[in-house]
Amino acid sequence: MNTSSVGNKAEGVAANHLKDIGYEILSRNWKRTVCEIDIIAKKDDIVFLIEVKYRSRPDQGSGLDYITPKKLKQLKFAAEIWAKENNWEDDYRLMAVAVGNEGGVLIIEELLEIV
Numbered sequence: 001m002n003t004s005s006v007g008n009k010a011e012g013v014a015a016n017h018l019k020d021i022g023y024e025i026l027s028r029n030w031k032r033t034v035c036e037i038d039i040i041a042k043k044d045d046i047v048f049l050i051e052v053k054y055r056s057r058p059d060q061g062s063g064l065d066y067i068t069p070k071k072l073k074q075l076k077f078a079a080e081i082w083a084k085e086n087n088w089e090d091d092y093r094l095m096a097v098a099v100g101n102e103g104g105v106l107i108i109e110e111l112l113e114i115v
Contacts, residue, residue, distance in 0.1 A: 006054065007054060010054035010099040010106055011028060011029070011038050011039060013099055013106045014039060014050070014052045014099055015028060015039055017111070018097075022043055023042065024042045025039065026040045026042055026047070032081060035074060035077055035078035035081055037049045037050070037075075037078050037082060039052065039097075045090060045091070046091045046093060047090070047091070047093075048092070048093055049079045049092060049095070050095045050096065050097060051075055051096045051114075052096075052097050052099060053066050053067065053098050053099070054106070055100055055101070056100075056101045058100070062098050062100075062109060063097075063098035063100070063109070064096055064098045064112060067096055072094075072114065075094050076094065093113055095111065095113050096111075097111050097112075098110040098111075
């Protein structure tokens with residue numbers, strides 16, 4: 001399986017988990033020339049712009065470890081563009097989901113709202 005299809009599968013696992021815990025999935029793989037957001041979801045009138053990080057092995061650390069200051073800046077930039085394009089003036093937040101591999105099964109390791 002190539003990197004793109006594994007990433008897509010991890011995003012699918014994350015989206016299904018979010019649905020299971022009460023989020024409405026608004027969009028997946030929202031892309032613009034200068035940025036992208038893996039999942040856009042809504043819960044309790046708050047929009048969550050979500051980065052999904054997948055790691056195939058525990059020795060690679062948590063996927064959340066890979067959200068560097070540079071990546072966080074990119075996420076904030078993408079969120080601002082999404083909000084402007086959608087005339088969203090209400091609350092929106094960034095979130096990250098770490099997806100791991102346990103015996104060939106993709107699992108949610110952590111779900112975290114980020115600043």
